[in-house]
Amino acid sequence: MKLYDMRLAPNPRRVRIFLAEKGIEVPRVEVDIRAGENLQPDFLGVNPRGLLPTLQLDDGTVIDESTAICRYFEEMQPEPPMMGVTPVEKALVECWTRRMEFDAGLPLMDAFRNSYPAYAAERAVPGRTGLRAIPELAERGLSRLADFYPVIERRLGESDYVAGAHFSSADIALLCITDFARALKMPIPEDLEHFSRWHAAVSARPSASA
Amino acid sequence: MKLYDMRLAPNPRRVRIFLAEKGIEVPRVEVDIRAGENLQPDFLGVNPRGLLPTLQLDDGTVIDESTAICRYFEEMQPEPPMMGVTPVEKALVECWTRRMEFDAGLPLMDAFRNSYPAYAAERAVPGRTGLRAIPELAERGLSRLADFYPVIERRLGESDYVAGAHFSSADIALLCITDFARALKMPIPEDLEHFSRWHAAVSARPSASA
DSSP: OEEEEOTTOHHHHHHHHHHHHHTOOOOEEEOOTTTTGGGSHHHHTTOTTOOSOEEEOTTSOEEESHHHHHHHHHHHOOSSOSSOSSHHHHHHHHHHHHHHIIIIIHHHHHHHHTTOHHHHTTBSSTTOSSBOOOHHHHHHHHHHHHHHHHHHHHHHHHOSBTTBSSOOHHHHHHHHHHHHHHHTTOOOOTTOHHHHHHHHHHHTSGGGGO | OEEEEOTTOHHHHHHHHHHHHHTOOOOEEEOOTTTTGGGSHHHHTTOTTOOSOEEEOTTSOEEESHHHHHHHHHHHOOSSOSSOSSHHHHHHHHHHHHHHIIIIIHHHHHHHHTTOHHHHTTBSSTTOSSBOOOHHHHHHHHHHHHHHHHHHHHHHHHOSBTTBSSOOHHHHHHHHHHHHHHHTTOOOOTTOHHHHHHHHHHHTSGGGGO
Protein backbone atom coordinates (compact mmCIF):
# COMPACT_ATOMS: atom_id res chain seq x y z
CA MET A 1 0.00 0.00 0.00
CA LYS A 2 1.20 3.51 -0.89
CA LEU A 3 -0.18 6.96 -0.13
CA TYR A 4 0.73 9.61 -2.68
CA ASP A 5 0.98 12.72 -0.58
CA MET A 6 2.18 16.33 -0.48
CA ARG A 7 3.38 17.85 2.75
CA LEU A 8 2.06 21.38 2.18
CA ALA A 9 -1.30 20.70 0.49
CA PRO A 10 -4.52 20.80 2.54
CA ASN A 11 -6.32 17.70 1.23
CA PRO A 12 -3.40 15.28 1.71
CA ARG A 13 -3.06 16.65 5.25
CA ARG A 14 -6.65 15.60 5.96
CA VAL A 15 -5.74 11.97 5.33
CA ARG A 16 -2.51 12.18 7.34
CA ILE A 17 -4.36 13.57 10.38
CA PHE A 18 -7.11 10.94 10.00
CA LEU A 19 -4.52 8.14 9.92
CA ALA A 20 -2.69 9.61 12.94
CA GLU A 21 -5.95 9.63 14.92
CA LYS A 22 -6.44 5.96 14.02
CA GLY A 23 -2.81 5.06 14.72
CA ILE A 24 -2.39 3.69 11.20
CA GLU A 25 0.90 4.02 9.34
CA VAL A 26 1.02 3.92 5.54
CA PRO A 27 4.15 4.34 3.40
CA ARG A 28 4.07 7.79 1.73
CA VAL A 29 5.33 8.97 -1.64
CA GLU A 30 5.83 12.75 -1.78
CA VAL A 31 4.61 14.35 -5.03
CA ASP A 32 5.43 18.05 -5.56
CA ILE A 33 2.35 19.74 -7.01
CA ARG A 34 4.08 23.13 -7.27
CA ALA A 35 6.80 21.59 -9.45
CA GLY A 36 4.08 19.90 -11.53
CA GLU A 37 5.06 16.33 -10.62
CA ASN A 38 1.34 15.46 -10.34
CA LEU A 39 0.96 16.26 -14.05
CA GLN A 40 3.88 14.12 -15.21
CA PRO A 41 3.37 10.69 -16.83
CA ASP A 42 4.70 8.80 -13.80
CA PHE A 43 1.94 10.03 -11.52
CA LEU A 44 -0.78 10.25 -14.18
CA GLY A 45 -0.12 6.54 -14.74
CA VAL A 46 -1.27 5.98 -11.15
CA ASN A 47 -4.08 8.57 -11.09
CA PRO A 48 -5.07 10.10 -14.44
CA ARG A 49 -6.88 12.89 -12.58
CA GLY A 50 -3.53 14.20 -11.34
CA LEU A 51 -4.90 14.78 -7.84
CA LEU A 52 -3.57 14.19 -4.34
CA PRO A 53 -4.03 12.43 -2.04
CA THR A 54 -4.17 9.10 -3.87
CA LEU A 55 -4.05 5.68 -2.20
CA GLN A 56 -2.82 2.66 -4.12
CA LEU A 57 -3.55 -0.75 -2.61
CA ASP A 58 -1.23 -3.72 -3.02
CA ASP A 59 -3.46 -5.23 -5.73
CA GLY A 60 -3.16 -1.99 -7.73
CA THR A 61 -6.60 -0.58 -6.84
CA VAL A 62 -6.47 3.21 -6.82
CA ILE A 63 -8.65 5.28 -4.47
CA ASP A 64 -8.53 9.04 -4.59
CA GLU A 65 -10.54 11.82 -2.90
CA SER A 66 -9.69 12.39 0.77
CA THR A 67 -13.05 11.27 2.13
CA ALA A 68 -13.04 8.05 0.09
CA ILE A 69 -9.55 7.19 1.34
CA CYS A 70 -10.67 7.92 4.90
CA ARG A 71 -13.79 5.80 4.35
CA TYR A 72 -11.59 2.85 3.39
CA PHE A 73 -9.62 3.06 6.64
CA GLU A 74 -12.73 3.77 8.74
CA GLU A 75 -14.30 0.56 7.40
CA MET A 76 -11.10 -1.46 7.83
CA GLN A 77 -10.49 -0.20 11.37
CA PRO A 78 -13.61 1.38 12.91
CA GLU A 79 -11.91 2.40 16.19
CA PRO A 80 -11.69 5.19 17.13
CA PRO A 81 -14.70 6.24 15.03
CA MET A 82 -14.02 9.38 12.99
CA MET A 83 -17.07 9.32 10.70
CA GLY A 84 -19.89 8.64 13.15
CA VAL A 85 -21.32 5.39 14.56
CA THR A 86 -25.13 5.50 14.24
CA PRO A 87 -26.89 6.18 10.92
CA VAL A 88 -27.72 9.76 11.97
CA GLU A 89 -24.17 10.43 13.17
CA LYS A 90 -22.70 9.06 9.95
CA ALA A 91 -25.02 11.27 7.89
CA LEU A 92 -24.25 14.33 10.02
CA VAL A 93 -20.48 13.85 9.79
CA GLU A 94 -20.82 13.46 6.02
CA CYS A 95 -23.02 16.53 5.57
CA TRP A 96 -20.87 18.72 7.83
CA THR A 97 -17.72 17.55 6.07
CA ARG A 98 -19.26 18.51 2.75
CA ARG A 99 -20.39 21.86 4.10
CA MET A 100 -16.75 22.54 5.02
CA GLU A 101 -15.63 21.46 1.56
CA PHE A 102 -18.25 23.27 -0.50
CA ASP A 103 -18.73 26.43 1.55
CA ALA A 104 -15.10 26.99 2.55
CA GLY A 105 -12.69 24.60 0.82
CA LEU A 106 -13.83 25.20 -2.76
CA PRO A 107 -14.04 29.01 -2.38
CA LEU A 108 -10.54 28.94 -0.87
CA MET A 109 -9.23 26.82 -3.73
CA ASP A 110 -10.93 29.17 -6.24
CA ALA A 111 -9.19 32.11 -4.56
CA PHE A 112 -5.80 30.40 -4.47
CA ARG A 113 -5.72 28.81 -7.90
CA ASN A 114 -7.04 31.91 -9.66
CA SER A 115 -4.57 34.31 -8.09
CA TYR A 116 -1.31 32.46 -7.33
CA PRO A 117 1.11 33.65 -10.05
CA ALA A 118 2.67 30.26 -10.79
CA TYR A 119 -0.75 28.78 -11.62
CA ALA A 120 -2.28 31.76 -13.46
CA ALA A 121 -1.31 30.90 -17.01
CA GLU A 122 -2.64 27.37 -17.26
CA ARG A 123 -3.05 25.63 -13.89
CA ALA A 124 -6.12 27.38 -12.48
CA VAL A 125 -7.88 24.04 -11.89
CA PRO A 126 -6.14 21.34 -9.78
CA GLY A 127 -4.98 18.31 -11.74
CA ARG A 128 -5.39 20.08 -15.09
CA THR A 129 -3.37 22.14 -17.53
CA GLY A 130 -4.57 24.59 -20.16
CA LEU A 131 -7.06 26.49 -17.98
CA ARG A 132 -6.09 30.06 -17.14
CA ALA A 133 -6.95 32.01 -14.01
CA ILE A 134 -10.20 33.96 -13.75
CA PRO A 135 -9.38 36.89 -11.41
CA GLU A 136 -13.06 37.56 -10.72
CA LEU A 137 -13.42 33.98 -9.44
CA ALA A 138 -10.55 34.56 -7.00
CA GLU A 139 -12.42 37.58 -5.66
CA ARG A 140 -15.66 35.60 -5.39
CA GLY A 141 -13.80 32.88 -3.47
CA LEU A 142 -12.42 35.34 -0.91
CA SER A 143 -15.82 36.93 -0.47
CA ARG A 144 -17.50 33.54 0.09
CA LEU A 145 -14.81 32.53 2.58
CA ALA A 146 -15.34 35.77 4.54
CA ASP A 147 -19.08 35.00 4.65
CA PHE A 148 -18.38 31.48 5.90
CA TYR A 149 -16.42 32.48 9.02
CA PRO A 150 -19.41 33.87 10.98
CA VAL A 151 -21.48 30.81 10.00
CA ILE A 152 -18.97 28.43 11.55
CA GLU A 153 -18.59 30.76 14.55
CA ARG A 154 -22.32 30.30 15.28
CA ARG A 155 -22.03 26.55 14.81
CA LEU A 156 -19.08 26.26 17.19
CA GLY A 157 -20.99 28.33 19.73
CA GLU A 158 -23.64 25.61 19.92
CA SER A 159 -21.46 22.53 19.54
CA ASP A 160 -17.97 21.55 20.76
CA TYR A 161 -17.04 20.12 17.40
CA VAL A 162 -18.21 20.74 13.84
CA ALA A 163 -20.51 17.72 13.50
CA GLY A 164 -21.60 17.52 17.16
CA ALA A 165 -20.15 16.37 20.48
CA HIS A 166 -17.28 14.33 19.04
CA PHE A 167 -14.14 15.17 17.08
CA SER A 168 -14.64 13.83 13.54
CA SER A 169 -13.42 14.04 9.97
CA ALA A 170 -15.49 17.24 9.62
CA ASP A 171 -13.15 18.91 12.12
CA ILE A 172 -10.14 17.63 10.22
CA ALA A 173 -11.52 19.15 7.01
CA LEU A 174 -12.07 22.51 8.66
CA LEU A 175 -8.66 22.52 10.36
CA CYS A 176 -6.84 21.88 7.08
CA ILE A 177 -8.87 24.55 5.28
CA THR A 178 -8.36 27.07 8.09
CA ASP A 179 -4.60 26.59 8.28
CA PHE A 180 -4.25 26.80 4.49
CA ALA A 181 -6.33 30.01 4.52
CA ARG A 182 -4.06 31.46 7.20
CA ALA A 183 -1.03 30.72 5.02
CA LEU A 184 -2.81 32.72 2.28
CA LYS A 185 -3.34 35.66 4.69
CA MET A 186 -6.99 34.82 5.41
CA PRO A 187 -6.71 33.89 9.12
CA ILE A 188 -9.67 33.28 11.40
CA PRO A 189 -10.75 36.76 12.62
CA GLU A 190 -9.61 37.09 16.23
CA ASP A 191 -13.00 38.29 17.45
CA LEU A 192 -14.60 34.92 16.59
CA GLU A 193 -14.14 33.39 20.00
CA HIS A 194 -15.80 30.00 19.51
CA PHE A 195 -13.97 29.42 16.24
CA SER A 196 -10.68 30.42 17.91
CA ARG A 197 -11.35 28.18 20.94
CA TRP A 198 -12.07 25.28 18.58
CA HIS A 199 -8.93 25.96 16.53
CA ALA A 200 -6.71 25.96 19.61
CA ALA A 201 -8.26 22.69 20.82
CA VAL A 202 -7.95 20.75 17.57
CA SER A 203 -4.46 22.15 16.90
CA ALA A 204 -3.34 20.81 20.28
CA ARG A 205 -4.14 17.22 19.32
CA PRO A 206 -0.97 15.25 18.48
CA SER A 207 -2.49 14.37 15.08
CA ALA A 208 -2.42 18.02 13.97
CA SER A 209 1.28 17.81 13.20
CA ALA A 210 0.85 14.78 10.94
CA MET B 1 -39.73 12.89 8.23
CA LYS B 2 -39.81 15.30 5.28
CA LEU B 3 -37.72 15.56 2.12
CA TYR B 4 -37.47 19.08 0.72
CA ASP B 5 -37.23 18.46 -2.98
CA MET B 6 -37.44 20.04 -6.43
CA ARG B 7 -38.73 18.07 -9.35
CA LEU B 8 -36.45 19.55 -12.02
CA ALA B 9 -33.16 19.92 -10.13
CA PRO B 10 -30.41 17.29 -10.56
CA ASN B 11 -29.30 16.81 -6.93
CA PRO B 12 -32.78 16.22 -5.49
CA ARG B 13 -33.33 13.70 -8.27
CA ARG B 14 -30.32 11.72 -7.04
CA VAL B 15 -32.04 11.15 -3.70
CA ARG B 16 -35.40 10.29 -5.30
CA ILE B 17 -33.78 7.63 -7.51
CA PHE B 18 -31.80 6.26 -4.56
CA LEU B 19 -34.99 5.94 -2.49
CA ALA B 20 -36.84 4.32 -5.38
CA GLU B 21 -34.08 1.69 -5.71
CA LYS B 22 -34.43 0.97 -1.98
CA GLY B 23 -38.23 0.98 -2.10
CA ILE B 24 -38.41 3.70 0.58
CA GLU B 25 -41.13 6.34 0.51
CA VAL B 26 -40.62 9.71 2.20
CA PRO B 27 -43.12 12.59 2.22
CA ARG B 28 -41.87 15.34 -0.12
CA VAL B 29 -42.18 19.10 0.07
CA GLU B 30 -41.64 20.80 -3.30
CA VAL B 31 -39.50 23.97 -3.14
CA ASP B 32 -39.22 26.05 -6.33
CA ILE B 33 -35.61 27.18 -6.70
CA ARG B 34 -36.32 29.14 -9.90
CA ALA B 35 -38.94 31.20 -8.04
CA GLY B 36 -36.45 31.71 -5.19
CA GLU B 37 -38.47 29.79 -2.59
CA ASN B 38 -35.20 28.26 -1.30
CA LEU B 39 -34.01 31.76 -0.37
CA GLN B 40 -37.14 32.75 1.54
CA PRO B 41 -37.29 32.73 5.37
CA ASP B 42 -39.56 29.67 5.52
CA PHE B 43 -37.01 27.40 3.91
CA LEU B 44 -33.92 29.14 5.34
CA GLY B 45 -35.43 28.40 8.75
CA VAL B 46 -35.08 24.70 7.89
CA ASN B 47 -31.74 24.89 6.05
CA PRO B 48 -29.82 28.18 6.30
CA ARG B 49 -27.69 27.10 3.33
CA GLY B 50 -30.74 27.36 1.07
CA LEU B 51 -29.87 24.13 -0.72
CA LEU B 52 -31.88 21.15 -1.91
CA PRO B 53 -32.31 18.31 -1.26
CA THR B 54 -32.74 18.65 2.51
CA LEU B 55 -34.04 15.91 4.81
CA GLN B 56 -35.67 16.79 8.10
CA LEU B 57 -36.12 13.97 10.62
CA ASP B 58 -39.04 13.82 13.05
CA ASP B 59 -36.86 15.09 15.92
CA GLY B 60 -35.95 18.15 13.83
CA THR B 61 -32.45 17.00 12.79
CA VAL B 62 -31.60 18.43 9.38
CA ILE B 63 -29.37 16.57 6.92
CA ASP B 64 -28.47 18.13 3.61
CA GLU B 65 -26.11 17.12 0.78
CA SER B 66 -27.39 14.32 -1.46
CA THR B 67 -24.73 11.81 -0.49
CA ALA B 68 -25.25 12.41 3.25
CA ILE B 69 -29.01 11.88 2.89
CA CYS B 70 -28.35 8.71 0.91
CA ARG B 71 -25.84 7.57 3.55
CA TYR B 72 -28.55 7.86 6.21
CA PHE B 73 -30.92 5.60 4.30
CA GLU B 74 -28.13 3.19 3.30
CA GLU B 75 -27.25 2.74 6.98
CA MET B 76 -30.91 2.45 8.04
CA GLN B 77 -31.74 -0.06 5.31
CA PRO B 78 -28.63 -1.64 3.77
CA GLU B 79 -30.53 -3.72 1.18
CA PRO B 80 -30.16 -3.45 -1.74
CA PRO B 81 -26.68 -1.99 -1.26
CA MET B 82 -26.15 1.18 -3.29
CA MET B 83 -22.89 2.40 -1.74
CA GLY B 84 -20.78 -0.78 -1.72
CA VAL B 85 -20.53 -3.62 0.80
CA THR B 86 -16.83 -4.29 1.49
CA PRO B 87 -14.42 -1.53 2.61
CA VAL B 88 -12.86 -1.34 -0.87
CA GLU B 89 -16.27 -1.23 -2.58
CA LYS B 90 -17.47 1.51 -0.24
CA ALA B 91 -14.34 3.56 -0.92
CA LEU B 92 -14.63 3.03 -4.68
CA VAL B 93 -18.30 4.04 -4.80
CA GLU B 94 -17.44 7.16 -2.80
CA CYS B 95 -14.46 8.13 -4.94
CA TRP B 96 -16.31 7.51 -8.21
CA THR B 97 -19.32 9.46 -6.95
CA ARG B 98 -17.05 12.38 -6.12
CA ARG B 99 -15.32 12.13 -9.48
CA MET B 100 -18.76 12.55 -11.10
CA GLU B 101 -19.52 15.49 -8.84
CA PHE B 102 -16.21 17.32 -9.13
CA ASP B 103 -15.27 16.57 -12.74
CA ALA B 104 -18.76 16.84 -14.26
CA GLY B 105 -21.38 18.12 -11.81
CA LEU B 106 -19.52 21.21 -10.61
CA PRO B 107 -18.39 22.26 -14.11
CA LEU B 108 -21.98 21.81 -15.31
CA MET B 109 -23.31 23.91 -12.41
CA ASP B 110 -20.64 26.57 -13.14
CA ALA B 111 -21.81 26.64 -16.76
CA PHE B 112 -25.49 26.81 -15.85
CA ARG B 113 -25.42 29.29 -12.98
CA ASN B 114 -23.04 31.66 -14.77
CA SER B 115 -25.02 31.82 -18.00
CA TYR B 116 -28.74 31.31 -17.22
CA PRO B 117 -30.26 34.80 -17.53
CA ALA B 118 -32.52 34.61 -14.46
CA TYR B 119 -29.51 33.87 -12.22
CA ALA B 120 -26.96 36.23 -13.84
CA ALA B 121 -27.50 39.32 -11.70
CA GLU B 122 -27.12 37.85 -8.22
CA ARG B 123 -27.75 34.09 -8.06
CA ALA B 124 -24.62 32.70 -9.69
CA VAL B 125 -23.93 30.45 -6.68
CA PRO B 126 -26.64 28.00 -5.50
CA GLY B 127 -28.22 28.92 -2.17
CA ARG B 128 -26.80 32.45 -2.22
CA THR B 129 -27.76 35.92 -3.35
CA GLY B 130 -25.55 38.87 -4.20
CA LEU B 131 -23.04 37.00 -6.39
CA ARG B 132 -23.15 37.86 -10.09
CA ALA B 133 -22.36 35.58 -13.01
CA ILE B 134 -18.80 35.24 -14.31
CA PRO B 135 -19.22 34.47 -18.04
CA GLU B 136 -15.65 33.15 -18.33
CA LEU B 137 -16.47 30.57 -15.64
CA ALA B 138 -19.46 29.37 -17.68
CA GLU B 139 -17.10 28.82 -20.62
CA ARG B 140 -14.60 27.00 -18.42
CA GLY B 141 -17.40 24.76 -17.14
CA LEU B 142 -18.51 23.76 -20.65
CA SER B 143 -14.94 23.09 -21.68
CA ARG B 144 -14.33 20.87 -18.63
CA LEU B 145 -17.56 18.99 -19.25
CA ALA B 146 -16.55 18.34 -22.86
CA ASP B 147 -13.22 16.95 -21.60
CA PHE B 148 -15.03 14.70 -19.13
CA TYR B 149 -17.15 12.82 -21.68
CA PRO B 150 -14.27 10.83 -23.25
CA VAL B 151 -12.94 9.99 -19.78
CA ILE B 152 -16.21 8.38 -18.74
CA GLU B 153 -16.47 6.69 -22.17
CA ARG B 154 -13.19 4.90 -21.46
CA ARG B 155 -14.34 3.96 -17.96
CA LEU B 156 -17.63 2.52 -19.21
CA GLY B 157 -15.70 0.56 -21.82
CA GLU B 158 -13.92 -1.36 -19.06
CA SER B 159 -16.75 -1.61 -16.51
CA ASP B 160 -20.53 -2.13 -16.76
CA TYR B 161 -21.22 0.56 -14.21
CA VAL B 162 -19.34 3.65 -13.04
CA ALA B 163 -17.89 2.19 -9.82
CA GLY B 164 -17.55 -1.42 -11.02
CA ALA B 165 -19.76 -4.42 -11.67
CA HIS B 166 -22.79 -3.16 -9.73
CA PHE B 167 -25.22 -0.27 -10.15
CA SER B 168 -24.49 2.24 -7.37
CA SER B 169 -24.98 5.80 -6.23
CA ALA B 170 -22.12 6.78 -8.57
CA ASP B 171 -24.35 5.80 -11.52
CA ILE B 172 -27.20 7.80 -10.07
CA ALA B 173 -24.95 10.87 -9.81
CA LEU B 174 -23.83 10.51 -13.43
CA LEU B 175 -27.37 9.91 -14.71
CA CYS B 176 -28.69 13.07 -13.06
CA ILE B 177 -25.75 15.14 -14.32
CA THR B 178 -26.07 13.72 -17.84
CA ASP B 179 -29.79 14.37 -18.12
CA PHE B 180 -29.42 17.89 -16.76
CA ALA B 181 -26.62 18.55 -19.27
CA ARG B 182 -28.86 17.30 -22.08
CA ALA B 183 -31.56 19.75 -21.00
CA LEU B 184 -28.88 22.46 -21.29
CA LYS B 185 -28.01 21.29 -24.84
CA MET B 186 -24.89 19.38 -23.80
CA PRO B 187 -26.03 15.82 -24.61
CA ILE B 188 -23.75 12.78 -24.56
CA PRO B 189 -22.03 12.75 -27.97
CA GLU B 190 -23.64 9.94 -30.00
CA ASP B 191 -20.31 8.43 -31.04
CA LEU B 192 -19.52 7.50 -27.42
CA GLU B 193 -20.94 4.01 -27.59
CA HIS B 194 -20.17 2.74 -24.09
CA PHE B 195 -21.50 5.90 -22.48
CA SER B 196 -24.65 5.65 -24.64
CA ARG B 197 -25.12 1.96 -23.83
CA TRP B 198 -24.79 2.75 -20.13
CA HIS B 199 -27.23 5.65 -20.38
CA ALA B 200 -29.87 3.50 -22.07
CA ALA B 201 -29.46 0.79 -19.43
CA VAL B 202 -29.71 3.01 -16.37
CA SER B 203 -32.53 5.06 -17.91
CA ALA B 204 -34.54 1.85 -18.36
CA ARG B 205 -34.56 1.13 -14.63
CA PRO B 206 -37.93 1.98 -13.05
CA SER B 207 -36.15 4.26 -10.57
CA ALA B 208 -35.07 6.63 -13.34
CA SER B 209 -38.53 8.21 -13.46
CA ALA B 210 -38.50 8.98 -9.72
